[in-house]
Amino acid sequence: xxxxxxxxxxxxxxxxxxxxxxxxxxxxxxxxxxxxxxxxxxxxxxxxxxxxxxxxxxxxxxxxxxxxxxxxxxxxxxxxxxxxxxxxxxxxxxxxxxxxxxxxxxxxxxxxxxxxxxxxxxxxxxxxxxxxxxxxxxxxxxxxxxxxxxxxxxxxxxxxxxxxxxxxxxxxxxxxxxxxxxxxxxxxxxxxxxxxxxxxxxxxxxxxxxxxxxxxxxx
Amino acid sequence: xxxxxxxxxxxxxxxxxxxxxxxxxxxxxxxxxxxxxxxxxxxxxxxxxxxxxxxxxxxxxxxxxxxxxxxxxxxxxxxxxxxxxxxxxxxxxxxxxxxxxxxxxxxxxxxxxxxxxxxxxxxxxxxxxxxxxxxxxxxxxxxxxxxxxxxxxxxxxxxxxxxxxxxxxxxxxxxxxxxxxxxxxxxxxxxxxxxxxxxxxxxxxxxxxxxxxxxxxxxxxxxxxxxxxxxxxxxxxxxxxxxxxxxxxxxxxxxxxxxxxxxxxxxxxxxxxxxxxxxxxxxxxxxxxxxxxxxxxxxxxxxxxxxxxxxxxxxxxxxxxxxxxxxxxxxxxxxxxxxxxxxxxxxxxxxxxxxxxxxxxxxxxxxxxxxxxxxxxxxxxxxxxxxxxxxxxxxxxxxxxxxxxxxxxxxxxxx
Numbered sequence: 001x002x003x004x005x006x007x008x009x010x011x012x013x014x015x016x017x018x019x020x021x022x023x024x025x026x027x028x029x030x031x032x033x034x035x036x037x038x039x040x041x042x043x044x045x046x047x048x049x050x051x052x053x054x055x056x057x058x059x060x061x062x063x064x065x066x067x068x069x070x071x072x073x074x075x076x077x078x079x080x081x082x083x084x085x086x087x088x089x090x091x092x093x094x095x096x097x098x099x100x101x102x103x104x105x106x107x108x109x110x111x112x113x114x115x116x117x118x119x120x121x122x123x124x125x126x127x128x129x130x131x132x133x134x135x136x137x138x139x140x141x142x143x144x145x146x147x148x149x150x151x152x153x154x155x156x157x158x159x160x161x162x163x164x165x166x167x168x169x170x171x172x173x174x175x176x177x178x179x180x181x182x183x184x185x186x187x188x189x190x191x192x193x194x195x196x197x198x199x200x201x202x203x204x205x206x207x208x209x210x211x212x213x214x215x216x217x218x219x
Numbered sequence: 220x221x222x223x224x225x226x227x228x229x230x231x232x233x234x235x236x237x238x239x240x241x242x243x244x245x246x247x248x249x250x251x252x253x254x255x256x257x258x259x260x261x262x263x264x265x266x267x268x269x270x271x272x273x274x275x276x277x278x279x280x281x282x283x284x285x286x287x288x289x290x291x292x293x294x295x296x297x298x299x300x301x302x303x304x305x306x307x308x309x310x311x312x313x314x315x316x317x318x319x320x321x322x323x324x325x326x327x328x329x330x331x332x333x334x335x336x337x338x339x340x341x342x343x344x345x346x347x348x349x350x351x352x353x354x355x356x357x358x359x360x361x362x363x364x365x366x367x368x369x370x371x372x373x374x375x376x377x378x379x380x381x382x383x384x385x386x387x388x389x390x391x392x393x394x395x396x397x398x399x400x401x402x403x404x405x406x407x408x409x410x411x412x413x414x415x416x417x418x419x420x421x422x423x424x425x426x427x428x429x430x431x432x433x434x435x436x437x438x439x440x441x442x443x444x445x446x447x448x449x450x451x452x453x454x455x456x457x458x459x460x461x462x463x464x465x466x467x468x469x470x471x472x473x474x475x476x477x478x479x480x481x482x483x484x485x486x487x488x489x490x491x492x493x494x495x496x497x498x499x500x501x502x503x504x505x506x507x508x509x510x511x512x513x514x515x516x517x518x519x520x521x522x523x524x525x526x527x528x529x530x531x532x533x534x535x536x537x538x539x540x541x542x543x544x545x546x547x548x549x550x551x552x553x554x555x556x557x558x559x560x561x562x563x564x565x566x567x568x569x570x571x572x573x574x575x576x577x578x579x580x581x582x583x584x585x586x587x588x589x590x591x592x593x594x595x596x597x598x599x600x601x602x603x604x605x606x607x608x609x610x611x612x613x614x615x616x617x618x619x620x621x622x623x624x625x626x627x628x629x630x631x632x633x634x
Contacts, residue, residue, distance in 0.1 A: 015454040021461045028465070060504075065446065067508050090453060090495060093505040093517040114453075115491050118460030118484060120468060144520040 007131050010052040011036040012043035012069055013088070014061045022056065022117070029124045038062065040072035047076055047083070054084040054108075054131040059096060070096055077104040084108035084131045088117070092140045098218055101135070106211045110136035110170070129170060135210045136170040145217035152198050160194040163187060168213050172206050225304035226402035229395070241304075242394035245401030248303040249352040252404065255300070256349020259293050263345055288328065290338030294412045297340070301412075304405045312336075312414035333414070340411045348404065355400045359393035362386065434539045434604055441542075445502035453494055460487045506545050510535050515548050515566055522552045524561050524581070530568035536575060540625050543605050544568070544577050550598050551579035551621045559583025559619060573628040575607075579621040587613035587621075595621075 009031050013019040016038075023033045035046035039062040047055060055076065057069040073085045081104035089096060089111065097111040110130035116138065117123050126136045142165050146153065156164065159180075166176045173191070177184040191209075195202055198216055203209040222228045225248075228241035236242070266289065270282035291313075298309040312333035316324045328334050366386020373379040463484040470477040498504075506514035512530040519526035535541070548566055555564050561583030568577040589595040589611060602609045607625035 015450070015458075017458045018454055018461075021458050025461060025465065060449070090449060090498070091504055092495065092499075093514075094520060095505050095509055095513040095517055113495075114457045115460065115488055115495075117457060118464040118488055118491075120461070120464040123464075144517070 005128070005131075007031045007053045007127070008034045008050065009127075010034055010043065010046050010050060010055045012038070012040065012046075012055070012057040012061065012072070014038045014058060018058075018114075018117075025117070025120060025124070026127075029120075031124075031127075040068035043069070043072050044076060047080075054086060054127065056086045056088060056127070059087060059089045059091065067096065070100065073100060074103045077109075081105070082108065082133075084110075084133065086110035086112065086127055086130045086136070088112055088114050089138075090114055092138070092144060094141050094144055094218070097137055097141050101137070101211075101214060101218075106135055106214070107207060108133045108135075110134075111141065112136065112138045113140055126170075134170050134207055135214070137168055137214065139165065139169050142168040142217070145214075155197050156194055160190050160197070163190040164194055164213065167191065167210060168217060170210050223306045224402060225398050225405060229398055229402060233391075236398075237391050237394060242398055244303045245394075245398040246356070248300065248401045248405070249356050249397060251300050251303070252344075252352040253349050253356070255293070255296055256344050256352065259289075259341055260345040260349070263289060263341070284325075284329075287334065287338060290336075290341040291328070291334060293341035293344065294337035297344070297408050298412055301405055301408055304401050305409060309409055309413040312412070336411055340408070351400070352404070355396055359396045363390040363393055430604065431539070438538055438542060441502045442507070445498055445504075448494065448498050448501070453491070453498065456487060456491045456494060460484060460491060463487055502542075503545060506541055507538070511541050511544055511568065514541075514545055515568070518545075518549055518552060519566060522564070523556050524552075524559075525563045526552060527563070527565045530566065530577070532568065532570050532575075536570075536627050539605050540575055540607075540627050543602055543607060543625055544575055544623060546601060547598055547609070547621065547623045548577060548579060550594050554587060554594070554621075555579070555581045555583060555619070558587065559585075561619075570627070573626055575623075575625045575627055577623050581619050583619055584615070585613045585617040585619050586615040587611060587619050 007026075009026055011019060011022055011026075011033055013022060013036075019036050019038065023036050026033050034050040034052050035043075037043050037046050040057075043055065043057060046052075055073065057073050059067050059070045061068045070087060070089075073087055076083055077085060083104075085100070085103075085108070087096075087100055087110065090113070092113065100109050100111050103109065108130055110126055112123070112126060116126070130136050145168065146161065146165055153161070153164075162180060163176060166179060171179070173184050173187050177187045180187070192202065195209075195212075200212045200216055203212065222231065222239070222241070225241055225245050228236055228239060231239070263286070266282060266286050270280075270286065273282060274280055295311075298311070301309050313331060314327060316327040363386045366382045366384075366389060369379040369382030369386070370376070373382060463480055466480050467477060467484060470480060503514050505517055511532060512528070515530055516528050519528045536544075552564065552566075555561050559581045561581035564579065564581040566577065566579050568575070570576075587595065589599065595609075595611060599609045602623055602625065605625050607623055610622040610624075611620070612622075613619040
């Protein structure tokens with residue numbers, strides 16, 4: 001279960017049980033945890049010191065137990081726009097996700113519910129995608145964004161909506177094809193069709209396409 | 220209708236009035252008025268004349284303090300006496316002194332308008348009111364008493380008997396002027412000696428301030444519960460799903476153990492999702508962190524009916540106001556989803572002066588009833604606690620509009 005690329009990870013999580021669990025999980029998948037801290041200030045210091053490949057942080061941390069982790073992540077990306085950040089949250093609310101996506105033009109960010117850690121392989125896969133500059137948004141949050149059902153979305157077929165949801169989660173064409181058990185060509189066809197219906201510019205690059213979709217969903 | 224004052228008693232049917240205790244109470248009121256007025260006059264005369272004489276030696280000036288305060292004593296008796304003809308008690312208009320000690324008490328009393336109103340009343344009572352009491356009693360009872368006492372001074376028995384009959388017949392009539400004056404005097408007494416709105420107002424403010432503290436206490440408690448669940452159960456469940464997820468990796472797929480662990484994993488994830496919903500219901504974190512527009516935006520996003528959100532506020536509002544408005548919107552949108560058959564809804568929020576006004580519209584079938592267990596009644600209670608008002612317009616077959624107005628000024632922004 002070694003990863004293709006070993007990542008140097010900095011973890012910020014105030015719950016000991018969870019922090020230790022994450023460290024163990026990442027080790028198991030061959031990644032190196034260069035720093036594991038319990039509050040946002042230490043996270044910023046750890047990033048200065050270790051220059052990790054990716055930051056994994058909780059939203060709510062000491063001292064205020066409000067959204068210190070999220071703010072630290074956004075602040076870090078203001079000075080290091082290329083630093084990948086994966087935020088783990090207990091909140092489905094898209095408000096937080098939107099703020100994160102707006103930082104550093106949305107490249108190399110992830111917003112996942114802590115529930116997803118349990119699906120360990122998918123979680124580690126998401127981590128790698130974010131580290132590689134991709135965008136990952138929790139399916140639950142995407143479901144909420146799609147739930148707004150603004151008019152153009154109603155023009156999509158059910159299949160196209162499924163594809164759109166998976167795109168918004170940051171999945172590649174190949175991953176979408178696997179998930180829906182169809183050919184990659186079929187996925188490409190659905191994507192072309194739905195992008196046209198939503199008046200979104202076609203893009204070869206997976207990542208730019210995801211950002212366009214998210215921007216559209218957030219309206 | 221229950222009769223509460225002598226004046227109201229007068230308006231009853233004559234037989235009923237005469238059979239009641241009101242004429243007698245009125246008479247007792249006037250008699251005690253005469254007594255109190257005479258004593259007041261005597262005491263005030265002594266105090267004032269002694270004071271004037273001693274004032275030559277400056278010591279007498281000190282006597283003007285008890286004179287100034289004498290109105291309080293008279294007023295206390297008057298308010299106590301008032302219950303004879305006015306069931307509703309008249310409250311003491313004086314404020315509690317701000318500091319303990321006789322000096323602070325004296326300063327408070329001398330600075331109060333109520334003290335001087337009472338002195339004025341005592342003077343008018345001593346100089347005029349009790350004389351009028353006396354005159355009314357005398358004029359009203361003169362003829363009946365003279366008639367009834369006839370056997371004592373008339374030698375002719377038959378004439379005397381006739382006089383007694385006339386006197387007894389006149390007696391009920393005399394009940395009217397006595398009760399009328401008693402009622403008028405009671406109204407005057409209440410007007411002068413009962414607390415003014417402003418004096419009462421301070422107490423009302425104090426009551427609502429304590430209610431606001433209670434609301435804050437609930438708010439703090441909700442936050443505590445939310446934090447406890449977040450830091451405790453939620454983190455443990457996340458750790459549990461992680462452990463189960465890792466265990467699944469180690470088990471040979473398709474084995475019995477893998478199936479069992481897989482089922483446990485799914486259950487733990489379901490519990491986590493339920494707990495997340497529960498926590499959001501207790502205290503929505505986005506609301507605390509980002510305020511009403513963001514929180515309502517997220518609720519709207521979860522609604523199966525498309526919702527347009529238009530909330531523009533200049534700044535964050537006090538937490539109890541935000542929370543109440545938030546729950547109104549949640550309940551409104553939940554009702555729209557469940558009952559309205561609407562195709563779209565709209566939430567609009569504005570701050571008008573110090574009043575937060577939030578409206579939830581839909582284009583559904585209407586017919587929402589606060590009594591029909593739709594949660595609207597509970598919602599109204601919740602709104603009332605923050606001094607707000609809830610309006611509902613939901614004609615059968617027409618669009619439903621739920622509107623909440625919450626004042627933002629009085630409630631402290633603590634909590």
